[in-house]
Amino acid sequence: MPLVTDDRRLPKPAGFARAWENLKPYLAATAIVGIASAVAPVLQRLPHANNSLLFLTGVLITAVRYGVWPSVYASLLSFVVYNLLFTPPFYTFDVGEEGDVATLVFFLVMASITGNLAARMREASHKQELALHHIAALQDFTRSAAAAASCADVLKALTWHLAGHFGADCIAEVPMGDDSEAAVATGHATTDGAVSADTMRQRMLTGQWSRWPIRMNRGADGYVAADVTQPGPDAEQYAGAIIDQAAVALDRIMLVAELENAKLATEREQLRTSLLSSVSHDLRTPLASIVGAASSLVEYEQTLNSANRSALLNSVLDETHRLDRYIQNLLDMTRLGHGPLVLDRDWEDTRDLVSAAVRRLRLTDDVRVKTRIDEDAQFIYVHGDLIEQVLVNLLANAVRYTPAGNPVVVAARMDGGDVLVDVADCGPGIPAADLERVFDLFYRVHERDRKNGTGLGLSICRGIARAHGGDVTAHTRPDGPGAVLRLRLPRVLPASGGFSS
Amino acid sequence: MSEKSRPVVLLIEDEAHIRRFLRISLEAHGMEVAEARLAEEGLRMAGELGPQLVILDLGLPDMDGQGVIRRLREWSAVPILVLSVRSDENEKVKALDAGANDYVTKPAGISELMARVRVLLRSQDEGRDDEAVYERAGLRIDLSRREAVLDGHAVHLTRKEYGLLRLLVRSAGRVVTHQQLMAELWGPEFARETHYLRVLVSGVRQKLRDDPADPSYIVTEQGVGYRLRG
Numbered sequence: 001m002p003l004v005t006d007d008r009r010l011p012k013p014a015g016f017a018r019a020w021e022n023l024k025p026y027l028a029a030t031a032i033v034g035i036a037s038a039v040a041p042v043l044q045r046l047p048h049a050n051n052s053l054l055f056l057t058g059v060l061i062t063a064v065r066y067g068v069w070p071s072v073y074a075s076l077l078s079f080v081v082y083n084l085l086f087t088p089p090f091y092t093f094d095v096g097e098e099g100d101v102a103t104l105v106f107f108l109v110m111a112s113i114t115g116n117l118a119a120r121m122r123e124a125s126h127k128q129e130l131a132l133h134h135i136a137a138l139q140d141f142t143r144s145a146a147a148a149a150s151c152a153d154v155l156k157a158l159t160w161h162l163a164g165h166f167g168a169d170c171i172a173e174v175p176m177g178d179d180s181e182a183a184v185a186t187g188h189a190t191t192d193g194a195v196s197a198d199t200m201r202q203r204m205l206t207g208q209w210s211r212w213p214i215r216m217n218r219g220a221d222g223y224v225a226a227d228v229t230q231p232g233p234d235a236e237q238y239a240g241a242i243i244d245q246a247a248v249a250l251d252r253i254m255l256v257a258e259l260e261n262a263k264l265a266t267e268r269e270q271l272r273t274s275l276l277s278s279v280s281h282d283l284r285t286p287l288a289s290i291v292g293a294a295s296s297l298v299e300y301e302q303t304l305n306s307a308n309r310s311a312l313l314n315s316v317l318d319e320t321h322r323l324d325r326y327i328q329n330l331l332d333m334t335r336l337g338h339g340p341l342v343l344d345r346d347w348e349d350t351r352d353l354v355s356a357a358v359r360r361l362r363l364t365d366d367v368r369v370k371t372r373i374d375e376d377a378q379f380i381y382v383h384g385d386l387i388e389q390v391l392v393n394l395l396a397n398a399v400r401y402t403p404a405g406n407p408v409v410v411a412a413r414m415d416g417g418d419v420l421v422d423v424a425d426c427g428p429g430i431p432a433a434d435l436e437r438v439f440d441l442f443y444r445v446h447e448r449d450r451k452n453g454t455g456l457g458l459s460i461c462r463g464i465a466r467a468h469g470g471d472v473t474a475h476t477r478p479d480g481p482g483a484v485l486r487l488r489l490p491r492v493l494p495a496s497g498g499f500s501s
Numbered sequence: 502m503s504e505k506s507r508p509v510v511l512l513i514e515d516e517a518h519i520r521r522f523l524r525i526s527l528e529a530h531g532m533e534v535a536e537a538r539l540a541e542e543g544l545r546m547a548g549e550l551g552p553q554l555v556i557l558d559l560g561l562p563d564m565d566g567q568g569v570i571r572r573l574r575e576w577s578a579v580p581i582l583v584l585s586v587r588s589d590e591n592e593k594v595k596a597l598d599a600g601a602n603d604y605v606t607k608p609a610g611i612s613e614l615m616a617r618v619r620v621l622l623r624s625q626d627e628g629r630d631d632e633a634v635y636e637r638a639g640l641r642i643d644l645s646r647r648e649a650v651l652d653g654h655a656v657h658l659t660r661k662e663y664g665l666l667r668l669l670v671r672s673a674g675r676v677v678t679h680q681q682l683m684a685e686l687w688g689p690e691f692a693r694e695t696h697y698l699r700v701l702v703s704g705v706r707q708k709l710r711d712d713p714a715d716p717s718y719i720v721t722e723q724g725v726g727y728r729l730r731g
Binding site: 060281284285286287288289290292293295296299300303304308311312315318319366400401403404427428 | 610
């Protein structure tokens with residue numbers, strides 16, 4: 001980083017070295033006056049030459065290079081030498097002519113004024129240079145802070161800049177709200193990056209570090225500290241400016257994060273609401289039939305014939321079973337949602353599973369299920385209860401979309417090493433764009449809550465199939481209108497041996 | 502109920518068990534029942550049979566219930582009773598504003614359902630004219646004479662208050678939505694300003710000495726509208 005080498009940054013010289021540092025300007029001033037005295041006799045040979053101008057030049061050079069006090073020293077020395085060597089009587093401090101006295105006084109005054117001016121100019125230009133460097137550094141920092149994606153990145157840039165600026169180790173910390181850790185970063189000038197933040201914090205707490213607050217609009221204030229005992233006003237100002245910039249960047253990042261969190265929370269809330277309303281819809285549909293049938297029985301007990309009475313009683317029973325099925329689905333869903341599903345595999349007969357599923361559905365007369373199961377696909381090694389639930393859900397889905405009088409077809413066959421079970425309906429089919437989306441947990445909800453709430457059923461099917469190493473996919477029926485939902489199960493054999501075991 | 506023929510009720514509902522108990526109960530009341538599982542099927546049957554009442558489930562697999570109501574209303578004035586498992590008021594209001602005549606939220610007991618069915622069939626028998634007289638628990642509202650009498654004393658009503666009662670009497674037993682009342686009484690541009698309506702209803706209830714917590718006459722259908730007890 002192109003930071004100007006500030007005097008304060010230099011290591012403080014001790015003992016002899018320091019004395020030498022302090023003496024150097026005066027020695028240089030003495031040398032300059034010496035050169036002027038050596039050149040003066042040569043100059044005197046020229047017409048209209050004025051030795052005083054020569055000495056004045058020497059004072060000016062001293063002032064520009066070394067500042068006020070060396071220049072005052074140079075002017076006094078010049079006065080003495082000039083008086084001694086170049087005004088009669090020579091080699092004495094006596095002043096011969098009155099005019100010479102005036103010359104000498106003017107000389108001294110002018111020497112100190114020009115020296116002073118030059119020194120101030122030098123200081124001003126030095127300051128300006130420093131300020132320019134600070135501005136460049138600040139811009140550099142602002143750029144890196146604006147590009148930062150996280151609070152830690154901003155703090156990293158901040159400590160890196162300050163470490164470069166002070167030539168000292170730095171640490172910065174900003175609390176990130178109640179439930180997350182504070183963002184922290186360290187900048188290294190005298191240590192390497194391997195020093196941990198904890199070590200650095202410990203050093204800050206025990207040492208004489210300078211500390212500045214990072215004032216935030218959102219959330220609690222943080223701090224940045226550097227291993228410098230007494231930063232000068234310039235450094236203080238620069239640190240202030242750079243910390244302000246860091247605070248702005250941190251605020252921006254926190255605001256973005258807050259908005260993002262709020263959005264996520266809203267989406268989560270919406271999902272929860274959708275799920276709840278779908279589940280209650282699923283549960284209420286059979287309840288409506290139960291309440292309707294039971295209240296009809298109570299109200300019209302006398303007027304109903306026995307056929308109707310038993311029909312209503314059967315409704316109550318069937319719908320109670322359906323309610324149970326929905327509740328089973330909910331339980332399966334929570335099972336699928338929490339950790340890996342433990343499969344309890346055993347040999348099952350596909351025919352039995354399908355007929356059990358059909359029985360559980362308790363279909364009414366206007367829907368038929370046609371079953372076609374190839375012999376080689378008859379026995380599968382699966383978790384029977386779960387696969388039966390998959391078939392129940394697939395069949396319920398197919399029945400829902402099949403117009404009265406049309407069949408639902410269940411076909412099982414081998415395909416390579418996999419068992420395929422196709423459930424085909426005669427419904428309107430699934431639009432190509434939605435073939436994958438139907439497995440989305442909330443597909444139906446997005447679809448304006450049509451019938452039976454959630455796509456819970458299908459997403460559970462997929463979950464169970466995948467737990468078996470297989471999958472459930474949706475297809476367009478090749479032989480006419482309708483959809484085919486395909487359960488694919490890789491043929492797994494028990495570890496202990498074949499079917500006979 | 503008229504003796505000339507048995508009224509035909511068309512059930513458009515995809516739940517077999519709900520169709521079953523409705524059919525049994527409606528037939529027990531001497532009605533003829535036709536059933537449809539899907540919306541398209543139901544719309545076709547409505548055209549063929551010319552039913553006296555349509556009972557429509559809002560959640561059909563092939564078409565949104567609101568769409569079915571709009572399609573039916575394009576050519577038919579047959580009363581529509583909406584069945585819905587949703588407790589969502591917006592859906593009910595939308596269905597009513599689309600032209601449905603009343604609704605029942607499932608799960609509902611059969612007596613509540615049959616009461617709604619009777620009101621709708623009767624209203625169709627009587628037609629909608631200003632000849633109607635409403636009588637219940639000491640209150641008599643005679644639309645032809647433009648008067649309301651409570652326990653033998655004439656009730657003094659403002660023009661708006663009478664207008665409200667007239668609308669409710671014409672649909673006695675059925676729900677009338679906030680929007681329908683607002684549009685009739687104040688004009689369609691006020692349809693959202695339901696606080697006017699709440700103040701008006703409260704005034705009428707006071708004059709009829711009707712307790713809002715246990716009303717004898719005007720029943721509040723929360724979030725939907727009002728219903729005059731049939």
